[in-house]
Structure formats: C-alpha cells, structure tokens
Amino acid sequence: MKRILFTYLVLGLFIGELQAQDTIPLSFQEAVKIGLKQNLQFQSLNNQQDVLHMEKRSAQMGHLPRLNLNTSVLQTVGQQFQQVEGELIVVNRVNNIIEGRANVQMPIYNGGLRIKNTQATRYFEEAGKYGLSRASQEVMFNIAQQYLQVLLDEELYRIALENLENQKRQLEQIEGFVEAGLRTLSDQYNQQSEVARLETVALNAKIQWETDLWTLAETLQLGPNKLPAPQPVQMENMESAYMGRTFDELYDLAFENRPDLVQQQLLEEGNLKMVAVSRSAMLPQLNAFFNYETFFTSLDGRNFRDQFFNFFPRRIYGISLNIPIFNNFENKVAVARSKMNLQNQQLEKSALERRVTQETKLAYENFKASIKREQTTKVQLSAAEEAQRAISERFRLGVSNFVDLAQANQQLVTAQSDYAQSLYTLYFQEVILKFALGVLDVEV
Incomplete structure (x- = not known):
C-alpha cells in the first residue's frame, strides 16, 4: 500500500506541474504556421533568398552604365606650382583646393560576361525559391511527426489510466470474493501487485507524454513555461x-514534384553559366568612358563659381580596350573553381535522384504495410475484447484462475496500444509518402 500511495503522490506532482504551465490550444495547421515563423533554418533561408534576389537585380543593372561622382577638399603648404591660363605660378604659401570629378563607364563588349552572369543569378534565385519550398515541407514533416507522437502518447496514457481503473475495480471484486471465501488471499495479493505495476506503467506513459510535449514546444519556440495543447486530427481511414x-508512376510523380530536385537542376544550370562567366574574363574587354573634371584653387583670384564651373572644367571621353595576356593564372584558377562547383553540383544532383527513387519506394512499401497493420490490429483488438469479457465472466464464476485473467487483461491492453499506434502510424506514413513524392501541401 505504501508503494501505491507513493506512486499516486509522484503522479499527482507530474499532473500538477503540467497543469501549472500555460497551455496553448493548437491545431495542426496552426502548429505548422508557428513552426515556419520560428524555425531558425527556414528563416535563414528566407534571408538568403533576399540576397539572391538582390544579386539578380545587380546583374541586371550591370547592363547599364556606371556613374560615379567624386569630390575632395585639400590644403597644401609650401611651394606651389599652379598653371593658370597659360601662366605658371610659383609661390610659397598655403593653397586651398577643391576638386570635383564625374566618371561614366559603359561596357561595350566583355565576352558575354554580363549576359551569362544575369542568367546564372536568375537560375540561383529560382533555385532558392524551390529550396524554400522544400524547407517548408521539411518543417511541416518534422512538426507532423512530433505532433502525432504527442497525440499518440496522450492516447497511450489514456489507455494506461483506463486499464488502471479497471484493475482497481477488479481488485475490489477480488477482495469481496476473498471475504466471501470464494478466492484465496494469493489472488488478492497478485491483483494488488498488478495494480501497483500499472501505477508505474501509467506514470511512465505520463512522463513520456510530457517529454514529447516539451520537445514539440521547443520545436515551435513557444517560450518559457508555455506548452502546446495539440488538437486531435481526423483519424478516419480514407482511400489514398x-x-x-505502379512504382514507375510514383517515380515520375516524385521527379516532377520534388522541389529539392528542381532546385538541384536549377543550381546545375546556374553553375554551368558561371563556368562561362569565368571564361569570359579571359577575353578582351571593350569599354566606353566619359570623365568630367574641374577644380578651384585659392592661388587664383577669381571666385569659386567662375573657376569651378567656367574656367577649369575638363572633359575626357574615349574607348578603352583591355586584353588579358598574363594575370598570374588568376583567370585560370577562376575557371577551375567554377568547373569544380559545377561537377560537385552534378554529383549532388545524381545522389539526390537515387535517393528520391529509394525514398519513394520505401515510403510506399511502409504505407502499404501500415494499412495491413491497422487492419490486423483492429481484428486483434476485437478478439482481445471478446476474450477478456469471457475470461472475466469465467473468473467471476470461479471457473478460471487468476493467471488466465491477468493474461487476458495484458492481451487487451497490448491490443489497445497496438491499434492506437497503428492508426497514428498509418496517418504519419501517408505524410511520409507525400513528403517523399514532394506533394506535401504546406497550408498556413
């Protein structure tokens, strides 16, 4: 009895601690929405996508002329040489100078570098969007796994409590039989031991439930002393x-819909363009330019406006040709590095294609096995319920012994747990199959 009272005390403390937390009722869609908002990796990819977008804009703007303005204010002390309107002035004094420059440069030909770079950045940005799509599916997949595990833990805890209550009533019944002389004390002691064991089973189920609940809370980043209260999901069997x-149809569906596979294909195209960009740097480059320069000096007695805008402005324009001959192999290193990135990307794409095929086949086989398991555990539960009722009645009539009754109770609880697990496993296996096919719909 002391053991039973101690178990009750510990169980009560756990329940009180759970109830003391702030619980937040959440549907599965709400949990996914919070997860996408709080997930660090997903938010990092969002930030990275902003950079990819700006890189694409920068590449597009690269087709336009570059315009830069520069001004400087300086003072020189000592001997000054200043040519003013054909006269060389040499003095030893302080000279205050204000200079202004404007430069415009327009690329005419650079081996297609700008065009190929624009195409590459467009591929990279598009690949980033598909990467975000797959990342959102991964967040939903992880939350679904933890969400359903919490619901399963809650169901197993309910089964444990229900079994505990049934065995307590059974203990009261056996105590009555003992008083009436219909059962021996050994049956009573055995039942007391069974009740104490089930107290521990219920306590362990409660601890597991609470542990997985805290894991889900950490995934959702709900904050301190806040726990989610997952709402039940629809567990009705629906035809998938x-x-x-056929497997070929599923493979085609996966290759068509997997965002990460499309992402790898776009990254390969982008890296292929980057190889062309690095090679373009080895070709001659032709640029047009225009420079506007002017200045003001304190050696000239005229005012700032006349000097800066009327007398000293100078305009320079022309065309420059740059032919790379030897640059310490810097261009060749850039080409080799871009080729390496392309080859690594192709390896990743090939590995992903093989993994998609394997994941699709495994998910489909597990899904079919889960359907069969749900059917068999349903039959198992029905048979266990009938057996338990029959043996309980025989035990009441004194025909069956305690061992048969205990075994029937164990089989019933096992059947209840197996059926509950099969339901949630079947539900989650369909989520896994959709995730493997890339058709997991992230609704937020």
Whole structure:
C-alpha cells in the first residue's frame, strides 16, 4: 500500500506541474504556421533568398552604365606650382583646393560576361525559391511527426489510466470474493501487485507524454513555461490517391514534384553559366568612358563659381580596350573553381535522384504495410475484447484462475496500444509518402 500511495503522490506532482504551465490550444495547421515563423533554418533561408534576389537585380543593372561622382577638399603648404591660363605660378604659401570629378563607364563588349552572369543569378534565385519550398515541407514533416507522437502518447496514457481503473475495480471484486471465501488471499495479493505495476506503467506513459510535449514546444519556440495543447486530427481511414499506382508512376510523380530536385537542376544550370562567366574574363574587354573634371584653387583670384564651373572644367571621353595576356593564372584558377562547383553540383544532383527513387519506394512499401497493420490490429483488438469479457465472466464464476485473467487483461491492453499506434502510424506514413513524392501541401 505504501508503494501505491507513493506512486499516486509522484503522479499527482507530474499532473500538477503540467497543469501549472500555460497551455496553448493548437491545431495542426496552426502548429505548422508557428513552426515556419520560428524555425531558425527556414528563416535563414528566407534571408538568403533576399540576397539572391538582390544579386539578380545587380546583374541586371550591370547592363547599364556606371556613374560615379567624386569630390575632395585639400590644403597644401609650401611651394606651389599652379598653371593658370597659360601662366605658371610659383609661390610659397598655403593653397586651398577643391576638386570635383564625374566618371561614366559603359561596357561595350566583355565576352558575354554580363549576359551569362544575369542568367546564372536568375537560375540561383529560382533555385532558392524551390529550396524554400522544400524547407517548408521539411518543417511541416518534422512538426507532423512530433505532433502525432504527442497525440499518440496522450492516447497511450489514456489507455494506461483506463486499464488502471479497471484493475482497481477488479481488485475490489477480488477482495469481496476473498471475504466471501470464494478466492484465496494469493489472488488478492497478485491483483494488488498488478495494480501497483500499472501505477508505474501509467506514470511512465505520463512522463513520456510530457517529454514529447516539451520537445514539440521547443520545436515551435513557444517560450518559457508555455506548452502546446495539440488538437486531435481526423483519424478516419480514407482511400489514398496513391494506392494502386505502379512504382514507375510514383517515380515520375516524385521527379516532377520534388522541389529539392528542381532546385538541384536549377543550381546545375546556374553553375554551368558561371563556368562561362569565368571564361569570359579571359577575353578582351571593350569599354566606353566619359570623365568630367574641374577644380578651384585659392592661388587664383577669381571666385569659386567662375573657376569651378567656367574656367577649369575638363572633359575626357574615349574607348578603352583591355586584353588579358598574363594575370598570374588568376583567370585560370577562376575557371577551375567554377568547373569544380559545377561537377560537385552534378554529383549532388545524381545522389539526390537515387535517393528520391529509394525514398519513394520505401515510403510506399511502409504505407502499404501500415494499412495491413491497422487492419490486423483492429481484428486483434476485437478478439482481445471478446476474450477478456469471457475470461472475466469465467473468473467471476470461479471457473478460471487468476493467471488466465491477468493474461487476458495484458492481451487487451497490448491490443489497445497496438491499434492506437497503428492508426497514428498509418496517418504519419501517408505524410511520409507525400513528403517523399514532394506533394506535401504546406497550408498556413
């Protein structure tokens, strides 16, 4: 009895601690929405996508002329040489100078570098969008796994409590039989031991439930002393749209819809363009330019406006040709590095294609096995319920012994737990299949 009272005390403390937390009722869609908002990796990819967008804009703007303005104010002390309107002035004094320059440069030909760079950045930005799509599916997948695990833990805890209550009533019944002389004390002691064991089972189920609940809270980043209260999901068996399809059809569906696979294809195209960009740097470059320069000096007695805008402005324009001959192999290193990036990207793409095929086949096989398991555990539960009722009645009539009754109770609880696990496993296996096919719809 002391053991039972101690178990009750510990169980009560855990329940009180859980109830003392701030609980937030959440549907599955709400949990996914919070997860996408709080997930660090997903938010980092969002920030990276902003950079990819600006890189694309920068590449597009690279087709336009470059315009730069520069001004400087300086003072020289000592001997001054200043040519003013054909006269060389040499003095030893302080000279205050204000200079202004404007430079415009327009690329005419650079081996297609600008065009190829624009195409590459467009591929990279598009790949980033598909990467975000796959990342959102991964967030939803992880939350679904933890969300359903919490619901399963809660169901297993409910089964444990229900079994505990049934065995307590059974203990009261056996105590009555003992008083009436219909059962021996050994049956009573055995039942007391069973009740104490089930107290521990219920406590362990409660601890597991609370642990997984805290794990989900950490994933959702709900803050201190806040726990989610997941709402039940619809567990009705529905005919899956993917049953009955051949593996070839599923493979085609996965290769068509997997965002990460499309991302790898776009990254390969982008890196292919970057190889062309690095090679373009080895070709001659032709640029047009225009420079406007003017200044003001304190050696000239005229005012700032006349000097700066009327007398000293100078305009320079022309065309410059740059032919790379030897640059310490810097261009060749850039080409080799871009080729390496392309080859590594192709390796990643090939590995992902193989993984998509394997994941699709494994997810489909597990989904079919989960359907079969749900059917068999349903039969198992029905048979266990009938057996437990029959043996309980035989035990009441004194025909069956305590061992048979305990075994029937164990089989019933096992059947209840197996059926609950099969339901949630079936639900999650369909989520896994959709995730493997790339058709997991992230609704937020």
